[in-house]
Amino acid sequence: MARTIKFRSSDGEVFDVEEAVAMESQTMKHVIEDDCADGGITLYNVTSDILVKVIEYCKKHVDAAVGSFIKALGGVDKDLESWDGEFVNVDLAIQVDISNASNSLNIEGLLDLTTRVIADNIRGRSHKRSVRSSTLKMSSRPRMRNGFGRRTPGRS
Amino acid sequence: MLSHSPTEHRVPSSIYTVVQPQQPTMAMDLSSAYEQQQEGRVEEVFAVINDNGDLLAEVLGRLDGRSLAAAGCVCRVWAGVSRRESVWEAVCGRHVEGGAAAGAGARPVVAALGGYRRLYRLCLGPAADRLGAAARLSLSLSLSLFSIDCYERRLGRERGHPRPASLLFLDHYNPVDVS
Numbered sequence: 001m002a003r004t005i006k007f008r009s010s011d012g013e014v015f016d017v018e019e020a021v022a023m024e025s026q027t028m029k030h031v032i033e034d035d036c037a038d039g040g041i042t043l044y045n046v047t048s049d050i051l052v053k054v055i056e057y058c059k060k061h062v063d064a065a066v067g068s069f070i071k072a073l074g075g076v077d078k079d080l081e082s083w084d085g086e087f088v089n090v091d092l093a094i095q096v097d098i099s100n101a102s103n104s105l106n107i108e109g110l111l112d113l114t115t116r117v118i119a120d121n122i123r124g125r126s127h128k129r130s131v132r133s134s135t136l137k138m139s140s141r142p143r144m145r146n147g148f149g150r151r152t153p154g155r156s
Numbered sequence: 157m158l159s160h161s162p163t164e165h166r167v168p169s170s171i172y173t174v175v176q177p178q179q180p181t182m183a184m185d186l187s188s189a190y191e192q193q194q195e196g197r198v199e200e201v202f203a204v205i206n207d208n209g210d211l212l213a214e215v216l217g218r219l220d221g222r223s224l225a226a227a228g229c230v231c232r233v234w235a236g237v238s239r240r241e242s243v244w245e246a247v248c249g250r251h252v253e254g255g256a257a258a259g260a261g262a263r264p265v266v267a268a269l270g271g272y273r274r275l276y277r278l279c280l281g282p283a284a285d286r287l288g289a290a291a292r293l294s295l296s297l298s299l300s301l302f303s304i305d306c307y308e309r310r311l312g313r314e315r316g317h318p319r320p321a322s323l324l325f326l327d328h329y330n331p332v333d334v335s
Contacts, residue, residue, distance in 0.1 A: 119215050122223060
């Protein structure tokens with residue numbers, strides 16, 4: 001009987017995940033193997049909606065690996081690829097959050113998938129267009145305003 | 157002696173013109189308005205990437221050479237990350253036969269010869285331009301070309317020669333006959 005592990009997202013929701021699915025994440029694999037997972041694992045940097053998607057991805061890939069001989073023979077699973085394509089067909093902001101989560105959870109396949117999509121978004125942009133989208137002012141660090149305000153907004 | 161004409165002392169008016177932001181008119185292509193809306197959504201997205209250097213390195217490592225060079229001109233954060241050797245190593249790995257795994261052992265050699273960014277600029281990038289994006293050089297060929305340039309630079313500096321010229325044959329837009 002498969003063991004289930006409780007995962008708690010940063011906003012308090014609890015998810016029951018099978019051990020095999022949780023082992024897709026290398027970080028969680030080490031935690032489980034070191035026997036630290038008994039009381040449930042709290043993920044402080046992953047919100048519940050992102051965690052749902054990550055668990056969905058891991059579950060799909062575990063099921064696909066178990067049931068398919070194609071992967072074992074070294075071929076490419078077309079159904080899984082098209083499922084992956086649909087999986088990342090979401091808002092860019094959600095994709096970035098998923099890639100952030102997969103980076104911290106160390107899920108190689110998901111990280112590769114999401115970063116490839118983001119890179120396709122950036123590819124071919126002129127640097128001027130990227131500057132308009134991603135200047136330093138967009139960093140989430142709070143900016144000092146009182147007495148240090150800049151005259152021209154948007155240029156640091 | 158030139159006579160003082162009134163125009164000589166006039167300051168060019170372009171210094172004082174204030175550039176008005178271009179108001180979208182009906183004549184402008186509607187797709188650019190959509191693009192501006194997309195840009196607004198993209199702005200908040202990049203905030204998350206900018207805070208996480210490793211994530212940004214993963215993303216930039218999947219670009220092609222030209223896009224990566226453009227990404228290095230965007231802001232200081234992106235410039236710092238795009239200068240990382242690991243990012244350029246990932247880019248070079250895609251242009252070399254055998255992929256990144258084959259090139260892992262060559263890391264100290266490449267570092268001694270000048271780094272992956274230089275390797276791409278001098279050898280792999282021009283070769284990709286000439287042969288097409290899908291073509292791959294063998295690892296030994298790319299390292300040989302790179303070391304030719306390295307030694308030519310070093311010897312040239314000692315003897316006072318201006319510029320290494322052996323790799324100019326790779327240049328796509330202006331190939332030089334070095335026979």
